[in-house]
Amino acid sequence: MKVAVTGSTGFVGSRLVERLLAENHQVVAFTRNVSSAERVLPKSENLEIVAYSPKEAGEWQEKISGCDGVVNLAGEPIAENRWTPELKKTLLESRTLTTQNVVNAIAQANPKPSVLVNASAIGFYGTSETASFDENSASGQDFLAEVCRAWEAEANKVKESGTRLVVLRIGIVLENGGALGKMLAPFKMFAGGPIGSGKQWFSWIHREDLVSLMIRALTSDMEGVYNATAPNPVKMAELTNTLGQVMNRPSWLPVPGFALEAMLGDGAIVVLEGQQVLPKRTLESGFEYAYPTVKQALEAILK
């Protein structure tokens, strides 16, 4: 296959590109910064790095012609800074406008890609300590739910081109780095413990399973919305207990919410107020997880 990827230099995208290349696919990696992409992505004759301004239409869109599939991951990071009104606009538009331009590029392409795999997030459902959500559940009321709805609405327009659409509502992605990297800091200093109340849900997925699911979405007949979460979400207290066990570090010293907000900005909501998300359609599709439990995932990551 020839696969176009936006957000190709990110935590998820860079691993997806590596895995696609390792499986002998061709990759067109879109980036706003070619020199950083050249540093981050593997050297390969099957990789073409293309500069783009994702919020604007441009020549870059022609590179989508002749691709078999597109994976659209671009988006301003959620959990790095305070959500000022300007940042909120960027969080939204970096997703909606990029998706709009990708979908327009697919509409104009000849030949057209047969599939678009579009990222979304479990923030679609809002947060709750009591409810559980599957792909048929309604959307939430908060800012992240609003962003995910708008993002998915733009992706849905690709159906007018006859292109198969897979929307992945992604949980918190576990691997060295990412959200876990930031959460590990207190544990490394022997001062780890429940983050926030500990009662909030933590719906997660190992990065390798997420990338496998993306490749499967490209190559199978999957269609529609799938929760990209492991089948065993945990409460935060269970996550931090398991972290303590796997790292052989104490896990009783609570990490207050404000400490996490200092590290993650307003995006700390993702870890402080979670949601229990079950991958009902993903399991029904026959997807097999390499890391179904958080203990297996953390042991593999921290070994």
Ligand SMILES: NC(=O)c1ccc[n+]([C@@H]2O[C@H](COP(=O)([O-])OP(=O)(O)OC[C@H]3O[C@@H](n4cnc5c(N)ncnc54)[C@H](OP(=O)(O)O)[C@@H]3O)[C@@H](O)[C@H]2O)c1
């Ligand atoms: N990681 C998670 O736990 C998680 C959970 C749920 C959903 N997701 C979603 O999955 C997608 C990929 O996640 P990730 O963890 O790989 O994200 P990431 O590491 O922050 O990478 C996202 C990529 O998007 C591009 N980007 C950043 N800011 C942008 C902007 N303002 N406008 C356009 N493009 C921008 C960057 O690529 P260039 O600089 O090369 O252009 C960056 O490499 C994101 O949309 C994220 O919201 C991630």
